[in-house]
Each structure stands twice: as C-alpha cells, then as structure tokens.
Amino acid sequence: MEIVREIYNLPSYDKPLYLALGNFDGIHVGHQKLIGQAIEQAHSNNGLAAAFIFDPHPSRVINPSKAPKLLLSKERKAEMLENMGLDVLIYNSFTDEISKWTPEEFVKKVIVDRIKAKEVFVGFNYSFGHKGIGNPELLKSLGELYGFKVNVVPPVEVGGQIASSSLVRTLLLEGEIKEAHKILGYYPFIEGIVVEGEKRGRKIGFPTANLVVDEDIIIPGKGVYAAVADINGEKYKCMVNIGNKPTFHKDFPVSVEAHLLDFNDFIYEKLLKITFLEKMRDEKKFQGVEELIEQLKRDSEETRRIVPF
Numbered sequence: 589m590e591i592v593r594e595i596y597n598l599p600s601y602d603k604p605l606y607l608a609l610g611n612f613d614g615i616h617v618g619h620q621k622l623i624g625q626a627i628e629q630a631h632s633n634n635g636l637a638a639a640f641i642f643d644p645h646p647s648r649v650i651n652p653s654k655a656p657k658l659l660l661s662k663e664r665k666a667e668m669l670e671n672m673g674l675d676v677l678i679y680n681s682f683t684d685e686i687s688k689w690t691p692e693e694f695v696k697k698v699i700v701d702r703i704k705a706k707e708v709f710v711g712f713n714y715s716f717g718h719k720g721i722g723n724p725e726l727l728k729s730l731g732e733l734y735g736f737k738v739n740v741v742p743p744v745e746v747g748g749q750i751a752s753s754s755l756v757r758t759l760l761l762e763g764e765i766k767e768a769h770k771i772l773g774y775y776p777f778i779e780g781i782v783v784e785g786e787k788r789g790r791k792i793g794f795p796t797a798n799l800v801v802d803e804d805i806i807i808p809g810k811g812v813y814a815a816v817a818d819i820n821g822e823k824y825k826c827m828v829n830i831g832n833k834p835t836f837h838k839d840f841p842v843s844v845e846a847h848l849l850d851f852n853d854f855i856y857e858k859l860l861k862i863t864f865l866e867k868m869r870d871e872k873k874f875q876g877v878e879e880l881i882e883q884l885k886r887d888s889e890e891t892r893r894i895v896p897f
Contacts (some may be wrong), residue, residue, distance in 0.1 A: 589666070589669065589670035589674055589675060589676070590675065590677070590853065591666055591677045591679065592676065592678045592679070593680075594647065594676070594679075594680055594681065595640070595678055595680045595698060595703070596702070597834035598678060598702055598703065600655065601636055601676075602635060603635050603636045603871045604630075604634075604635040604706035604707075605630075605635060605636050605638045605676070605703055605704065605705050605706060605832070606626045606627075606633075606636070606637050606638065606705070606706060606707045606708075606709070606838050607638050607639070607640060607699065607703055607705040607707070607708045607709065608622055608623050608625055608626040608637070608638070608639040608640075608642075608708075608709045608710075609639075609640055609673075609708060609709070609710050609714060610622065610639075610641070610643055610710065610711060610714060610718070611641060611646075611753075612639065612641060612665065613641065613645070613656075613658055613659050613660060613665075613671075613753040613837050614659035614660055614753045614756050614772055614805065615660065615665060615668050615669070615772075616751045616752070616753065616756060616771050616772045616773060617708045617744050617746060617751050617771060617772070617773045617803060618711065618741075618743060618744040618751035618752065619711075620672070620749070620773055621741055621841065622709055622710070622711055622741040623637075623639065623669065623672055623674065623709075624672065624722035624814045625709055625739065625741060626638075626639075626739075627673045627674060627710040628706075629707060629709075629739075630675070631673070635706065636675040636676055637650050637673065637674050637675045637676070638674070638675060638676035638677070638678065638703065638705075639669060639674055639676075639678065640678045640680065640687075640703065641662075641665075641678065641679055641680070641799050642679075642680055642681070642682040642684065643662055643680070643681065643682070644682060644686065645658065645682070646682045646880070648682075649683065649684065649687060649697055650687055652700070653785075656754065656757060656806075657757065657804060657805060657806035658760070658792075658804050658806065659753060659756060659757065659760075659772075659776070659803055659805075660805075661779075661802060661804075661808060662679060662759075664779075668796070674715075678703070679828045680698075682763045686819075687718065688716060688718055688793075689718060690717050690718055691716055691717030691718075691721060691726055691727075691730070691860050692717075692730060693717070693728070694702050694716050694717050694722070695716075695730045695731075695734060696734070699734070699736065700734045700736070705736050706736060706737070707736060707737040707738075707739060708727065708736055708737070708738050708739065709730065709739045709741060710727060710738065710739070710740055710741070711724075711726055711740075711741055711743075712724065712740055712741065712742050712743050713743075714727070714740075724740040727741070727891030731760050732778065739844060745771065745883045746770050746771050747767075749771075752771075752852050753768055755771055756768050756771050756772060756776075757806055759771065760776060760806055760807075760808045760809065761806075761808070761809045762809055763808055763809045763810075763811050763813075763867035763870075764865060764867075765813065765865060765866055765867055772833065774799070775863050775864060775865055776808070776820070776863070776864050777808060777861055777862060777863040778801050778805060778844070778862050778864075779799075779801070779802075779859060779860065779862070779865065780799030780800050780801040780802075780844065780859070780860060780862075781799070781800050781857060781858070781859060781860075782797045782798065782799060782855045782856050782857065782858050782860050783798050783799075783800050783856065783857075784798070784856060784860075785798035785845065792877060792880070793885075794847050794881075794884050794888075795847065795852070796829070796845035796846060796868075797817075797845070797846045797848065797860055798843060798844070798845055799845075799846065799860055799862070801844060801845040806831060806854040807844060808830060808831050808843075808864055808867070809830070810831040810832070810842065810870070810871045811829075811830060811831070811867050811868075811869060811871055812827060812828070812829050812830075812867070812868050812870075812887055813827065813828045813829075813830070813864050813865070813866065813867050813868060814827060814862045814864075814865050814866045814868055814890065814891040814895055815827070815828045815846070815850075815862050815863055815865055815891075816862070816863045816865065816895060817846055817848050817860060817861070817862055817893075818860070818862075818863070819855060819858055819859075819860055819861075820858070823891060824848040824849060824851050825848070825849040825850070825891055825895040825896075826846045826847060826848045826849060826862070826891070827846070827847050827849070827860055827868070827884075827887050827888060827890075827897070828845065828846045828847075828864070828892045829843075829844075829845045829847075829871065830842065830843070830844050830845075830871070831871035832871070842865050844862070846860065846862055847884075847888075849888060849891060849892065865894055866894050867894060868887060868890050868891070868894075869887070
C-alpha cells in the first residue's frame with residue numbers, strides 16, 4: 589500500500605481510483621463494509637482502491653476541547669487498511685482554511701481536481717464541507733455534475749445498535765470489552781512504552797509493566813482486565829489494572845499497569861501492545877497488602893481461564 593502525505597503529493601495513476609471517504613476511527617465493522625466495497629469494486633474493474641483521511645481529526649482543529657479520544661493511531665489505522673487490501677492511503681492535514689470550504693469546494697479541490705476519482709464510497713451519515721453541511725445526497729448531486737459515481741453504504745447493525753466509533757468509545761469506557769469487540773470485529777488494544785513505576789508490584793510478587801499511552805488514544809474504563817501482552821511478537825497472558833491505585837494513594841493519576849504471567853524479564857523502554865479480552869472486576873481499595881495479594885492471585889487464576897492459549 590502506498591501512503592501519501594498531503595494530497596498535492598499524490599502522483600498520477602494509469603488506473604481509475606475508487607475512493608473511500610471518512611475518518612474511519614477504529615475501522616469497525618461498518619467501516620470494514622464500506623472500505624471492502626471500495627476495494628472489491630476497484631479490483632474487479634482494474635482500478636486502485638484509495639482512502640482519503642484528514643489528520644488530525646477535524647474536531648481537533650474546529651473544537652479541540654470537545655474532540656473525542658481516538659480508537660487507533662494513524663500508524664495502526666494504516667496497517668489495518670493495508671491488510672484489508674487498500675492500495676493508496678492519503679493522509680491530508682485539516683486546517684482552518686479547509687474548514688471553511690463549501691461542500692462543492694471540497695469536491696472540486698479534492699475529489700475532482702486532485703484525486704480524479706471514478707467512484708466514491710461514503711457512509712449513510714457522511715458529512716463534509718463548512719460546518720458539515722454536506723451530506724450523501726448533496727454528494728450524489730455533485731457527483732452527477734462533475735462526473736463521478738457515489739455509493740452510499742447503509743448502516744451496519746450489531747445486536748440492534750448501529751456500529752459507530754462513538755458507540756465503541758462508550759463501551760470501552762464502561763469496560764464492556766466483549767460488546768466493543770462485536771462492533772469492532774476485533775478485540776480492542778492499546779500500545780505504550782514501558783517505564784519505571786513505583787516497583788511496589790515486584791515487592792509483593794506481582795511485578796507490573798507501567799505503560800505510557802499516547803494521550804490522544806482512548807483507554808478502557810477503570811478496572812482489572814484479562815488481556816494478551818505482545819512484546820516483539822511474543823505473546824503472554826496478562827492482567828491489566830487501569831486506575832488510581834486507591835489502596836496506596838488518595839489521589840493518583842489514572843495509570844495502566846500490566847502483570848505478565850510466567851514472565852520475569854525487564855522490559856523498560858520497550859513497546860508493549862495490550863489486547864483486552866474481558867473485564868474481570870472493578871478497581872477496589874483493599875484494607876492492606878495481604879488482602880490485595882489474595883485478590884491478585886484470584887485475578888491471575890481468572891486470567892489463565894479467560895486467555896485462550
């Protein structure tokens with residue numbers, strides 16, 4: 589897959605482009621259907637499947653205080669799109685100037701003049717142009733005017749709910765990992781660099797890897813989770829605590845600590861990927877260290893039962 593940063597760097601292709609439009613945060617099952625249709629149509633017509641994505645997310649420019657946390661970094665998003673079969677990914681900066689474009693200006697400057705798309709694929713609730721006033725119906729009209737076909741992909745429902753990035757965020761914050769998995773089509777994960785913590789876990793027989801996660805990425809709500817840890821492709825069962833360490837602190841920032849089962853190496857400064865499988869319990873303040881240790885033993889046994897290897 590070719591990644592193009594900024595649309596003015598897009599080369600000319602000798603094949604027609606079939607373009608998916610959207611932010612595709614999380615690449616959930618609804619996104620997968622839309623992008624899959626673009627890929628299928630492109631490849632069955634000797635064309636190239638492309639996606640155009642604004643980075644940063646427009647909300648981070650227009651209203652940063654209310655911008656949602658992201659489900660995926662742009663690197664992981666690109667990786668997933670490549671695995672799906674996308675040919676060209678265009679990441680374009682979103683600026684104040686672009687935010688003022690009318691829907692027709694966006695279509696003319698991006699879809700027609702630069703990308704020269706043969707067909708465009710959007711979701712049922714796609715919006716574009718100044719203040720998001722453009723909708724799929726307007727895009728169809730502009731497509732007829734400028735000579736490209738528009739395919740509007742209907743919503744995908746899972747368990748009676750429409751798949752959406754905002755729904756996934758809500759489920760993650762509630763610790764509903766299995767429900768989030770159904771919407772995403774894969775188990776949610778985070779990544780971070782392992783840094784030194786308070787080293788209290790090592791003293792009580794449960795050493796933890798403390799993760800620094802990109803502040804723009806959402807993490808699940810507070811609690812204890814069964815998960816899979818991945819270090820350089822090696823996978824381990826692990827239990828993860830997300831919270832404020834109430835047993836030891838009155839006021840402590842939310843931290844992510846992972847205890848890898850059957851693992852004793854030092855992994856400071858390494859990248860650790862945590863894939864969440866199930867929330868086991870809420871975070872709890874214990875009366876003392878011994879009570880905490882007994883609970884951690886139970887958590888460990890539960891983790892071994894949940895993680896399927």
